[in-house]
Amino acid sequence: MKTPRTRAAAAAALALAVSATPLFAAPAAAAPADITVVYTEGQTWETGYSGQFTIINDGDTALQDWTIEFSLPDGAAISSMWNADVAESAGNYTVTPPNWGAPVPAGGSYGIGFNGSFSAGPTATEPEGCTIDDAPCSGGPPSEDTEAPSVPGGLSATDQTADSITLSWDAADDDVGVAGYEVLRGGEVAASTTGTATTAVVGALDADTEYTFSVRAYDAAGNRSAAGDPVTARTSADDGGGGDPGPGGDRRVGYFTQWGIYARDYLVQDVDTSGTAEKLTHINYAFANVSADGQCFMANQPGEGDAYADYGRSFGAADSVDGEGDTWDQSLRGNFNQLRELKAKHPHLKVLISLGGWTWSKNLSDAALTADSRERLVSSCIDMYLRGNLPVIDGAGGTGAAAGVFDGIDLDWEWPASAGHPDNTFRPQDKQNFTALVQEFRDQLNALEAENGREYQLTSFMAADPQKIEAGYEVGAVMEDFDFVTVQGYDFHGAWESTTNHQSNLTPVPNDPGPRTYSMQETIQAYIDRGADPADLVMGVPFYGRGWTGVPGGPDGDGLHQTSTGAAQGPYEDGIDDYKNLKNLSGYELYRDAEAGTAWLYNGSTFWTYDDPTAMRQKVDWAQQQGLGGIMAWSLDGDDAQGSLMAAIDGALDGS
Incomplete structure (x- = not known):
């Protein structure tokens, strides 16, 4: 097993003790010389590190199934793993393919990434006794190979964006075989490849900044060449599209749902082809989960997570943002890789991981309860999504840093100190604990910014109900630590109530029967009264509608504020449907309340409250009159293939 290693500059002083030569358990069967496992350690920080195992198949047939076993030194542990399932017993780890399968193709490779942690003080982290299918990960008996590969030449920068530089070089030679390459920046590994790939993308760079890189080769025995001649390149200037337009700027935020790729068939590619990507400043990816012990985690089981959608699903060329199909030897696939490709195509975009959500x-209440639990939650989320631990595939099979995917964290706690989902815990002290949690996020993000030399954003999705605002938020205090917040502007009413009503009215509606009678006007004023600057508030709008059936016409014949017999039938769940479907309903009459910015459809029996492009423009005009900082859409998969709702928002914000 070869073990090229790197350390983040901020962690160099830790002087971790690592094994120069990994120890292997005696093989239980003859070693298949054509199957090897490469271990590469990535970043290291104060309490943890990231690493990757790469299975390399030099044989003539695909490896359909596999089991990797190893142990870690005392004090080191694996906290999360992706692209594989992992089980631990007494410090011994067993890694097997994920439930969606992971064959290693003939002549190809398969990457498995993980986050690790270690105790305070010098701690070895090198995996020990590594075997694959009971044979040494090195592919046979200990190698006598002591000769390093030749120095790679011909290094050049072939492409630049505002936050990445693509590098290519000539292949090196080795007496046994080159196993991969490392791209160095300032003496640290900025990206690495396995196999024959001689191209890598270095991401998470600053715009209009000069960087110097060199490349070295390594072989399966862990021998590394000297670094080749360096090359210097400059990232392109930011195009001004503005992931962060600044105070008073018009932010355009859209939520992309993890599950939208299934029944709704809305892929990241659709954000691009609809024209929506060029109009957005931010995409919030929904959602990241929090475990019972208060840490960010990724799983692939119903109710806990969908790692297959996040990073496992392979997209073909016809469904991919860059027009190239995923391959099995990619370290990263799924929505995460598609988002990375979308950012490469639209460098102004910021992508945030959204934490929590309704379910x-x-x-979160437990995780925010004490200073220790808050520190543990925040560090786990930052380690998982922002430290560059998730592998990112480059165009030729290498891996870089996950910072190319996420630019910050969106905190979506529904709701501090108030009831949300029936399974949720909430406490009166959540209000103060929410403030402390936000401060902990900001402090750790500031430290990460100093470590990495780049900025990370912190936002939050916050409640519309004035009672929940009062119960859950110390508004003036928390707004100091957020870049901005998005405010719920929908779900004021729905089929959980028997009476038809508007779900997203801007102003109070006469004769509103309740039971809740607030509007966006009252919501925004509640935040301003408690210390929020309107320019830091981004108003949420729905790309879906809510419906009732068995509705009489009432005195005005429009079905509004009438008692129903239940929820209208919907394609995904009763009582809800997307704009793209509602706009094509036949046999309905369209009604509007221009002052309230509402629209609804009624056919004499079924009533749908929804937003069309006209209502969207009314909402944007109102938000601008209030001096708000932009518009947020839940969720992008509700729009049509032409991005009509997003186009209406964009046009109204631009005054066109």
């Missing part, structure tokens, strides 16, 4: 907020 996965259930453990």
Whole structure:
């Protein structure tokens, strides 16, 4: 097993003790010389590190199934793993393919990434006794290979964006075989490849900044060449599209749902082909989950997570943002890789991981309860999504840093100190604990910014109900630590109530029967009264509608504020449907309340409250009159293939 290693500059002083030569358990069967496992350690920080195992198949047939076993030194542990399932017993780890399968193709490779942690003080982290299918990971008996590969030449920068530089070089030679390459920046590994790939993308760079890189080769025995001649390149200037337009700027935020790729068939590619990507400043990816012990984690089981959608699903060329199909030897696939490709195509975009949501907020009250639990939650989320631990595939099979995917964290706790999902825990002290949690996020993000030399954003999705605002938020205090917040502007009413009503009215509606009678006007004023600057508030709008059936016409014949017999039938769940479907309903009459910015459809029996492009423009005009900082859409998969709702928002914000 070869073990090229790197350390983040901020962690160099830790002087971790690592094994120069890995120890292997005696093989239980003859070693298949054509199957090897490469271990590469990535970044290291104060309490943890990232690493990757790469299975390399030099044989003539695909490896359909496999089992990797190893142990870690005392004090080191694996906290999360992707692209594989992992089980631990007494410090011994067993890694097997994920449930969606992971064959290693003939002549190809398969990457498995993980986050590790270690105790305070010098701690070895090198895996020990590594075997694959009971044979040494090195592919046979200990190698006598002591000769390093030749120095790679011909290094050049072939492409630049505002935050990445693509490098290519000539292949090196080795007496046994080159196993991969490392791209160095300032003496540290900025990207690495396995196999024959001689191209890599270095991401997470600053715009209009000069960087110097060199490349060295390594072989399966861990021998590394000297670094070749360096090359210097400059990232391109930011195009001004503005992931962060600044105070008073018009932010355009859209939520992309993890599950939208299934029944709704809305892929990241659709954000691009609809024209929506060029109009957005931010995409929030929904959602990241929090475990019962208060840490960010990724799983692949119903109710806990969908790692297959996040990073496992292979997209073909016809469904991919860059027009190239995923391959099995990619370290990263799924939505995460598609988002990375979308950012490469639209460098102004910021992508944030959204934490919690309606269902996965259930453990946030516990996680925010004490200073220790807050520190543990925040560090786990930052380690998982922002430290560059998730592998990112480059165009030729190498891996770089996950910072190319996420630019910050969106905190979506529904709701501090108030009831949300029936499974959620909430406490009166959540209000103060929310403030402390936000401060902990900001402090750790500031430290990460100093470590990495780049900025990370912190936002939050916050409640519309004035009672929940009062119960859950110390508004003036928390706004100091957020870049901005998005405010719920929908779900004021729905089929959980028997009476038809508007779900997203801007102003109070006469004769509103309740039971809740607030509007966006009252919501925004509640935040301003408690210390929020309107320019830091981004108003949420729905790309879906809510419906009732069995509705009489009422005195005005429009079905509004009438008692129904239940929820209208919907394609995904009753009582809800997307704009793209509602706009094509036949036999309905369209009604509007221009002052309230509402629209609804009624056919004499079924009533749908929804937003069309006209209502969207009314909402944007109102938000601009209030001096708000932009518009947020839940969720992008509700729009049509032409991105009509997003186009209406963009046009109204631009005054066109």
